[in-house]
Amino acid sequence: MSIAAINPANYARRRIFSAFMDMLCVLAAMVGLVLLALILLTLVQKGLEGMGLNVFTHAMRNTPGQGGGLANAIVGSLIQTGIGALIGAPLGIAVGVYLAEVGRTGRFASVVRFVNDILLSAPSILIGLFVYEILVVPHAPFLHGGFSGMAGAVALALLAMPVVARTTEDIIKLVPDAFREGSVALGARESVTIIRVVIPAAFGGILTGILLAVARISGETAPLIFTSFGSYGWSSDLWHPMASLPIAIYRYAAGVYDEHHRLAWAGALIITVAVLMLNIVSRVSHYLISKR
Amino acid sequence: MTAVPFENSRKLHLGESLFKILLYVAACVVLVTLAAILIILFVSGKDAFARFGIVGFLTTDQWDPVRDLYGAAAPIVGTLASAAIALAIAWPLGFGIAYFLTEICPRRLRAPLGIAIELLAAIPSIVYGMWGFFILAPFMSTSIEPWLTENFSWLPVLPNDMNPLWFWFQGAPVGVGLLTAGVVLAIMILPFIAATSRDVLLTTPQLLKDGGYAMGATRWEVLTGVVIPAVRGSLFGAVFLGLGRALGETMAVTFVIGNANRLPDGFFAPTASIASIVANTFPEADAGSMKLAALFALGFILFVVSFFVLALARLLLRQGRMA
Structure with a gap:
């Protein structure tokens, strides 16, 4: 229907048609929102059922009835996510700064930007396969092969990098040129301008990006299957297989015991709450900083 | 701000050069990562x-570990079909939500509902997979699939070029299979498609819309006659981004697709997607085996397909930004 077809004579009919289509959209919105709300409700209900102190104090157990928990998986997730962010965030910030301040609209920067956007949404399972092949297979070119927490952290770092790069570039572009001009007018070199003026001005936004990246990688399951593999024990050794919350959920949920299913729900609730909290904190901090 | 020491800016400065080189190296890491993934997947799968x-x-659709024969047809079809089902459900719903949030919804509710949708898009996919496995699959098995069989079994059976025939809604209502995987994927990408479509709709200048209203157009006519033509490319970009997610999704699918390495012969049939077969078969594939090579080859195929879908999405979205 084009605007050229507008005809005042059948206005009433067109109004009714429009209202009908509006209603369909409202219906679609309600169906979608109710479905998603239902999932969250189920998650909270089943998650609370499985929750208990043992979840946070005991390591996983292979067989039910031994008071197994998720503590080792939570610690493993914290370690791998933390190291992943420690590697991925500085890299991502450097890429973002390069794109926004040095490369700008040049051809090389355009290619990097495009490739970064592809990496941003590439299937995470493939990142896992990639890291498996360079760090985990026997005689791997790096590390010394075998499943390890470090390999998991590297996979997560590769997933965090494009997220941080994207948000860093976007936020640095928002820094007014007057800041840079003022700095250059004082005689500062470009690197000094970037480090002392631009990055501090965009600091809040960069932090927001890092939080979002942490939120994303903390829920990633697929890449860890091929890298840190998972473990039932307390493994704080970075060079050995390491447990993680998403893998624990995956293994428990796929198992046959009811107790394990309950623990899987509890784990899913913990991870969802953590991810949502990270998102909310990053939004609130972003809001507060942009208001200042 | 502290004072900056005065220096001759034209003089080549070591720190300055080092800083720039560091940034340049980081940018190169991005390119090297993508190239390395492509090369490694291909080299590992080339056998x-x-x-x-x-x-x-x-x-070929055979997957026979005993005779060491592997083909990619079944997981490729499973991947494409489950993603297509997901899009067929999530696109209209997601667009409806986006339109609702930009035009219909009371102003005061727009921001909170929009944020809620964005938060839902951040929930890890394994949560959707678990929900699909424990809640949706039994429900599909006991209610929806028997209902579909009862009411739609008159749909004609399609002869297929390849061996199995296509039985729309017949077959055992096992609960896990192609349809359930498509539905779980749809629910998972729904908030994502809704949020990106909303961002796209919001880019239409208010002046354009007001022009439409001034000519006596109704709200729906403004949408179809003004807004959609103005942002059509970006809207497709948003959907292709969603498609890219659906194609490569692992956890939400692995739980509910049934993990049977064969071509689906109907919507209820358990089958496999590339991601699910890789996640599932990987633990039993020995290093250096033909099976592992086949899995890497599947990964390579998935990467190439995702690359083109995501590249198209980015190009469409970028075009829209310039308009």
């Missing part, structure tokens, strides 16, 4: 391509 031939690997 499978070499043994079965590229065309042979793509078109």
